[in-house]
Amino acid sequence: MKVIFNIETVTYPLTGIGRYAYELGRALERSGRLENLMLWREYGPSYAWPDLTEVSSRPGNSLKGRLRNGLRNIGWAAKGYFRLKHLLMAKALNKHHDHLYHSPNFYLPPFVGPKVVSVHDLSFIAHPECHPAYRVTIMNDVLGQIQKLAQHIITISEFSKKEIAGTLGWPLDGITVTPLAAADVFHPRAAEALAPLLADYDLTPNSYSLFVGTIEPRKNIAVMLDAYECLPEYLRNRYPLVVSGFEGWLSGPLRGRLNRLARQGWLRYRGFLPSAHLPLLMAGARLFLFPSFYEGFGLPPLEAMQSGVPVIVSNKASLPEVVGQAAPKLDPGDVESWAEWIRRALEDEAWRREAVELGLRQAAGFSWDKCASKTLSAYDAALAGM
Numbered sequence: 001m002k003v004i005f006n007i008e009t010v011t012y013p014l015t016g017i018g019r020y021a022y023e024l025g026r027a028l029e030r031s032g033r034l035e036n037l038m039l040w041r042e043y044g045p046s047y048a049w050p051d052l053t054e055v056s057s058r059p060g061n062s063l064k065g066r067l068r069n070g071l072r073n074i075g076w077a078a079k080g081y082f083r084l085k086h087l088l089m090a091k092a093l094n095k096h097h098d099h100l101y102h103s104p105n106f107y108l109p110p111f112v113g114p115k116v117v118s119v120h121d122l123s124f125i126a127h128p129e130c131h132p133a134y135r136v137t138i139m140n141d142v143l144g145q146i147q148k149l150a151q152h153i154i155t156i157s158e159f160s161k162k163e164i165a166g167t168l169g170w171p172l173d174g175i176t177v178t179p180l181a182a183a184d185v186f187h188p189r190a191a192e193a194l195a196p197l198l199a200d201y202d203l204t205p206n207s208y209s210l211f212v213g214t215i216e217p218r219k220n221i222a223v224m225l226d227a228y229e230c231l232p233e234y235l236r237n238r239y240p241l242v243v244s245g246f247e248g249w250l251s252g253p254l255r256g257r258l259n260r261l262a263r264q265g266w267l268r269y270r271g272f273l274p275s276a277h278l279p280l281l282m283a284g285a286r287l288f289l290f291p292s293f294y295e296g297f298g299l300p301p302l303e304a305m306q307s308g309v310p311v312i313v314s315n316k317a318s319l320p321e322v323v324g325q326a327a328p329k330l331d332p333g334d335v336e337s338w339a340e341w342i343r344r345a346l347e348d349e350a351w352r353r354e355a356v357e358l359g360l361r362q363a364a365g366f367s368w369d370k371c372a373s374k375t376l377s378a379y380d381a382a383l384a385g386m
Contacts, residue, residue, distance in 0.1 A: 001379060002036040002099040003028070009105045010050050014275060015214065015246060017120060019299065020156075020180060021104040025049070027372035038099060043085075043092045082138060086110065086145075100379055106142050108149045114382045117146055118154040118178075121296025121317075122163050123218060130218040130294075132249055143168065152382035154178055154375060156297040157318035174385075176378035179321075180297050181366040188308030188360075189283040197280045201242075201270065208268070209241045209342065210285035210309075212278065212300045213292065215255065216248035220291040220314065220332050225261065227338035236266035239286055239346050246272040283307040287345045290314070291332050298322045302366060305359030310345050310352055312338070326358035 005025050009018040029037055039046040086109040097113045104118045124131050124139040147168055153175045155161050161175045191205040213219045228241050261267040288304035290313045298319045301311045313319040315329035330337050
């Protein structure tokens with residue numbers, strides 16, 4: 001089997017789909033089942049993986065990149081940009097028509113060969129208020145292209161599979177679920193291994209709660225802050241809340257609140273952290289919180305469980321699939337329940353021991369090699385359907 005795998009999303013900041021593309025691509029490479037794996041970036045093949053450390057630690061600053069990002073933020077220009085890009089990409093790709101093309105990020109060019117696309121979620125339909133209007137318009141156009149062009153769809157949870165099938169009228173057997181996994185760098189660590197890095201952030205092991213995710217409305221960070229404010233003052237000061245993430249769309253008002261609470265001393269707002277620091281920050285946490293309204297999968301809770309950290313998540317979308325029976329699943333709008341569970345998770349040692357054990361067991365059921373194996377099955381299905 002010959003495969004063209006698009007790695008355009010493997011760029012700064014390496015979150016979400018970028019992380020998925022990187023880890024899946026490397027697992028496909030390890031599988032030994034591909035005669036040729038051609039990496040595709042911009043309008044031509046790439047023959048070496050990007051340097052992950054460099055990609056995840058600093059933004060690109062080229063004139064070409066700034067122009068491209070500027071166009072994406074203008075509605076009419078964004079639509080024209082994507083249409084032209086896909087036509088140019090198809091022209092370059094068609095030289096390799098004996099390959100299967102896999103886009104891990106929704107977008108499909110009119111390539112003449114077999115095409116597989118990863119559709120992670122339909123948040124732009126379920127929660128359009130959490131996206132810029134131009135993005136909603138573009139993504140609806142993209143869904144139309146998928147219906148016309150794709151031989152097979154990959155998604156990352158049973159929740160998303162049902163949502164995609166219902167929205168597109170796509171047969172369930174034409175969608176393969178490939179659950180994600182936490183990277184091997186996420187695992188329990190001894191306090192002495194964590195202390196030097198955590199000291200740089202004015203933290204100590206097992207002494208803080210943590211949220212990691214893009215700072216945007218969909219993550220429901222405001223309810224988490226409301227719940228933490230309901231805790232007794234001594235508990236907030238003993239176990240401060242650390243918030244880390246890249247600032248996304250409509251993050252301004254929330255960023256202002258984070259800064260105000262940080263001045264009270266019990267909240268630490270760290271922004272987007274270097275990728276090498278995140279596994280240690282995760283392993284050092286006493287509790288991980290993830291109150292998101294909507295996730296196609298929700299990788300951070302899985303990373304926390306694999307790190308030996310108790311987790312509390314919302315009961316929406318795919319998150320119950322990810323945590324199974326290993327974590328409380330709460331109504332994302334119920335501030336009182338969040339406050340009660342946060343207090344218990346911080347203070348009840350017996351519950352904490354059980355949560356750590358259940359979380360490690362749950363996380364062990366996921367791996368990138370399993371994700372790659374299911375992805376290869378999707379490729380087989382796409383080729384069989386040509």
